[in-house]
Amino acid sequence: MRNIKLIIEFDGSDFCGWQRQPKGRTVQKVIETAIFKATGEEIMINGSSRTDAGVHAREMVANFITNSTIPGDKFREALNTRLPEDVSIIKSEEVEENFHARYSSKGKTYSYTIVNRYERLSLGHQYLYHYRYNLNIDEMKKACQYFMGSHDFRAFMSPGSSIKTTVRNIKELYIEQKGDRIKIFITADGFLYNMVRIIVGTLLKIGNGKLKAEEIEKIIIEGNRKRAGMCVPPNGLVLEKVFY
């Protein structure tokens, strides 16, 4: 019995998200099928995150227990030759028995990319969120500081998950702008359901003047979902990295 860790890149455009489900094409299922083809074993893999439909990953992490004799680093090619073009194993390795992609995780970084222009967007629309109205980027940058640190982020969560605590620690949140592209990076010890997409929606609400940067503090304290911004679409979101 060996424990294999995978680093996975995928294009979420044509997936119903990560998690295996009765109907619909999911990343988990596609990888489990490739493992079955390579080893003959019907295995459940543990993913670090259950990304939603349309969300992408540059470095998703997963692990699985196998009886196969394939060396840890050879799983990469063994699976890649059996995977569709939109899922790639970037790295595979044997890890210690108690490593678990989800429970061992110490944090994650996501990015969210917005194209801010008046004209409609088609090129790259599966990776970008088109925002048509003017944005005050300086105000958005100013707002980032209010999210930093350990807070109860229940105002920035969609319902639908059962969790013990809504406290999370945001370690990094910053905005990069290049031409009409606005890229937001966020790192935390963990994320609530839709937390990144609601924080981005809240930053947009600040950028277009409907909310002031200073109000973030109050929204966090009050924990009122309605005062925060919308949950932006999944396509701009990329799971960049998982930390252990």
Add this chain to the structure above:
Amino acid sequence: MRNIKLIIEFDGSDFCGWQRQPKGRTVQKVIETAIFKATGEEIMINGSSRTDAGVHAREMVANFITNSTIPGDKFREALNTRLPEDVSIIKSEEVEENFHARYSSKGKTYSYTIVNRYERLSLGHQYLYHYRYNLNIDEMKKACQYFMGSHDFRAFMSPGSSIKTTVRNIKELYIEQKGDRIKIFITADGFLYNMVRIIVGTLLKIGNGKLKAEEIEKIIIEGNRKRAGMCVPPNGLVLEKVFY
């Protein structure tokens, strides 16, 4: 009778190219359908280029003659509301009677983007060509000068089009590198069938050491398609701009 010029952005991933054909979804057909919905007119539009399946455009140009009373600049929104997400009208305007998107064109710029890394690529695979082997970028940059200017480029053409001359004038050809991304820009007065993709394939043949930069001169003179590089896949190719 008015002549309307459109600037069009499209994601070629789900299209069988630009040109209308009996079967298959094409950009031309989708726009003509939108025009029909907006004006009730069954119109043929003239595209500046007949891009292949999988090729994208940031600024494709087209024109059409209409009896409609929609103001030139209002066609943008009139069509955008009737177009699928992967085609967008960036600009529309009324132009003089004799403007023709194809015949009036004085030149075009294309870009081609390569990701040069060992690991397989999934994220953005519809816009990027994955090249696994080491590339000598300096040698590729050196090779660019040999393509510049007016030459008979029949060695860099796929068969299948009827044209009067295979002489074209390359006005600009340069390579930008950022991390593992290599972006090639090429501007010419016109392009032969698959010319950009074969020039990029030839630059890769130089980058991996199978051809010397100086040999380009001889390949052009001899006009031997077999000595040039492969025709790289369409997905890395973007029609950037058309000049008038």
